[in-house]
Structure formats: structure tokens, C-alpha cells
Amino acid sequence: DAKTTQPTSMDCAEGRAANLPCNHSTISGNEYVYWYRQIHSQGPQYIIHGLKNNETNEMASLIITEDRKSSTLILPHATLRDTAVYYCIVPQNRNTPLVFGKGTRLSVIA
Amino acid sequence: KAGVTQTPRYLIKTRGQQVTLSCSPISGHRSVSWYQQTPGQGLQFLFEYFSETQRNKGNFPGRFSGRQFSNSRSEMNVSTLELGDSALYLCASSSVGQGTDTQYFGPGTRLTVL
Numbered sequence: 700d701a702k703t704t705q706p707t708s709m710d711c712a713e714g715r716a717a718n719l720p721c722n723h724s725t726i727s728g729n730e731y732v733y734w735y736r737q738i739h740s741q742g743p744q745y746i747i748h749g750l751k752n753n754e755t756n757e758m759a760s761l762i763i764t765e766d767r768k769s770s771t772l773i774l775p776h777a778t779l780r781d782t783a784v785y786y787c788i789v790p791q792n793r794n795t796p797l798v799f800g801k802g803t804r805l806s807v808i809a
Numbered sequence: 810k811a812g813v814t815q816t817p818r819y820l821i822k823t824r825g826q827q828v829t830l831s832c833s834p835i836s837g838h839r840s841v842s843w844y845q846q847t848p849g850q851g852l853q854f855l856f857e858y859f860s861e862t863q864r865n866k867g868n869f870p871g872r873f874s875g876r877q878f879s880n881s882r883s884e885m886n887v888s889t890l891e892l893g894d895s896a897l898y899l900c901a902s903s904s905v906g907q908g909t910d911t912q913y914f915g916p917g918t919r920l921t922v923l
Binding site for chain 2 (some may be wrong): 728731733735740741742743744745748790792793794795796797798799800801
């Protein structure tokens, strides 16, 4: 998997947008960027993934830079339930397992 | 559609014992992967099963084993338990693969070894 770099922790005020950055400067042309999150003591949860274009679903938006070397996960209106560890992963293909780094611990504050 | 289920949710064992954990994937999913999560090592891949065959294996000792049944349900077994095996064991299911095939995780089994 391409190596990813994320900040260790971030805080966000409830109701504000949470912007979580990820650097993946060694990503190759056909590799996707995946985001998962893990709420305390639960299993990780898939959020979103993208290749080149920006993506949006009911949970979040994913903005990928034009050179694809970095991306930002956006939670538009963070709630206390969004407090979790967020993992940015660039899987090599469907034959290799996910490699979880340390992720970003997002704390949403009331 | 029901999610991934894991049983039991909590387990306490003593050193030297063995343990079997169970995972039922989402209906129609054929790939089941297992992960170990500890505070020190984070989430680490154990193995993946597809159509009753182990396709991929992480860097764990042979005390860790698994199997998959024809209905895609999977079990993992840890023999001769050590204190360091205390962890949250997670299974994930997907349609056909890992990585770029979206993984759906269960709630995990928390194993405590005394």
C-alpha cells in the first residue's frame, strides 16, 4: 500500500465542518484513497473512497488534489458521535489486506 | 441486510487455554478477513478466507488459525493462549476480496487472557 501520513489528533467544534487531511505522495495512478473510521471499541466503518474526482455521500465528502498526492475528508456538520479515529488508506488492490496506520483521532467538542 | 456478527462479544480465558471465535459475514459476501487490535500494535491483519480457502496470511505465529465454512461463516482459533493475546479481534466481510473491495467490520470479540 502507498504510505499515508495523517495528523495524530484534531479537535472540531460541534456543528462545524471537520477537515481531516491525508498525505499520500507515493500513490500510483490507479490506486484509490479509502477512508474508514473507528468509534471507540467498535469495528472500523467504511466512510468513502475516491480515485481522482471529488466524491460525496451521506456521511462525508472526499476532496483529492489534482496531483493526487493528498486528500481531505470533510464531515460537513460534525456531531459528538463523529468522535473517532479516522484512517486514510491506499490499498494496493483487492488481493492485499488493508493496512491501518495510527490514523487521526478526531475529538468533536460541544 | 444484517451486518457482520461476531460471537462471543467478550471472553475471558487463562494462559495456556485455547479459544474459538466466530464470525458470520453479510449475506452474499464470500471473503472474510480477521484482524487483531491491541493498544500497542494497532490493527493488524491475521488472515483472509475466500470460498473455504485461506488466501492471505499476516505475520502471526501458528497458534493462530482459522477456517471458513461453505456458508462463508468463519472461525478463528488461538491455541496455548498467552497474556499478549489479549486484544479486540475483528472480522470483516466483503464481496470477493480485500483492499479495494469495501470491508464491512463486525463489532469485535474482546478477549482477555489472565
